[in-house]
Amino acid sequence: MRETINKVLFAVMTSVLLAGVPWQLAQAQKASEEKKPQPVMDEKTGKRLNEAIELLNNDQYDAAKKTLAGLKMDTLSPYERSKVEQILASIEHSLGDYNKARAHYQAAITSGGLNEQEINETRYYIAQLFIAEERWKEGAAALEEWFRSTVKPNSAAYYLLAICYYQVGDYVKATTPAQKAVELAEKPQESLLQLLMQLYMERDQYTAAIPLLEQLIALVPEKKTYWLNLSAIYGEKEDYANALVMMEVPYNAGILSDSSEYHRLADLLMVAEIPYRATQILIKAAKDKKVVEDQKYFEKLANAWIAAREFDQAAGPLQRAAQMSNNGNIFVRLGEVHIQRESWEDAANAFQNALSKGGIKDSGYANIMLGIALYNQKEYNEAVPAFRRALSSPKERKTAQGYIDLIQSR
DSSP: OHHHHHHHHHHHHHHHHHHHSSTTHHHHHHHHHHHSOOOOOOHHHHHHHHHHHHHHHTTOHHHHHHHHHTSOGGGSOHHHHHHHHHHHHHHHHHTTOHHHHHHHHHHHHHTTOOOHHHHHHHHHHHHHHHHHTTOHHHHHHHHHHHHHTOSSOOHHHHHHHHHHHHHTTOHHHHHHHHHHHHHHOSSOOHHHHHHHHHHHHHTTOHHHHHHHHHHHHHHOTTOHHHHHHHHHHHHHTTOHHHHHHHHHHHHHTTOOOSHHHHHHHHHHHHHTTOHHHHHHHHHHHHHTTOSOOSHHHHHHHHHHHHHTTOHHHHHHHHHHHHHHSSSSHHHHHHHHHHHHTTOHHHHHHHHHHHHHHOOOSOHHHHHHHHHHHHHTTTOHHHHHHHHHHHTTOTTTHHHHHHHHHHHHHO
8 A cells, every 4th residue: 555655645746846946936036036135136147047047948958058158157246156056956957967956056055145035945946856856865854954944834845854754664753744734734635634644554543544534535535545444444443333334335436346345345244244235245246247256255155145044045155165175164164054954965965075175173073964964864874984983073972972872773
């Protein structure tokens, strides 16, 4: 499950990163620039920077680099150098060279031409680039530095920090920023809720995960994963009624697909003492090719029929399960079902098959039941050897001797 959630979270996270790093950073700085006068920029330098920005926005990266290369960096003011470095960082980011992009962002800071807010924004971009490369430890460290100088971090920043710690397996450190990300979000998105839910589950804090899963189900009811997770949590808490409901709803919605999901639903119905419905779900799942008709399937179907007191219906699937098994134990169970049906010949055949196949848990019991099945068919001569074999079992000895004595008295 963790592999699946990683893919989802990283996809959302990457979209967040790529949306805000290129030269749109000019927009991020606009508010602060309006509040206080900016340092003066040389007219020629400003013109060249604007040309480079236009080329960058039109994806003409080489031309933008060439335009900036015409500037003499040692003659520029700190403010001008910082702007050049920011544009170069955006170019390299757009080209996918994150190392160079980070180097230019760092150079923009060390140039001394950025104000406090601009420095903070640039540090955030540096952290984002580490994360885009899946360098989680460096990304976490860069974000922690950014957090120390930020007055009001937003939900997205806490989310990215939580992602970094989650990816390195530090679920304790990841939990607090994940909680903050959800808390600060005006309307928490699926990715935020999903991350925090997963962290709670990784830390076995199942009760805390329940309201998050309920939110996720309300947000995206078509995703069966959340229904299944919530059902599993209720199962862990031994709240089998709710565990069953969380499986019934997606089943009725037609979004279950895996064989294990149908088996789990049938198991929960058995726990809830609704065995007949379990049989109908299993039969339909097999008909729709949703489950494999293997030993496990036939045994479960037979047990559901037995629980429903439908012994005639149980015999067929139990016979198939017994034939597939590598030992005789299911044949013993089949013999018991035939005895319930008072089908003595079928019972005798089942117990004989059990003993022939071998590997059974209690051969003394199988022998005495074989003897009883033969006795009820009045096949006394065949029954005696079975009872004699049962004499070796301390538990069955008294009963076996009683039948032998009874037959001999006849």
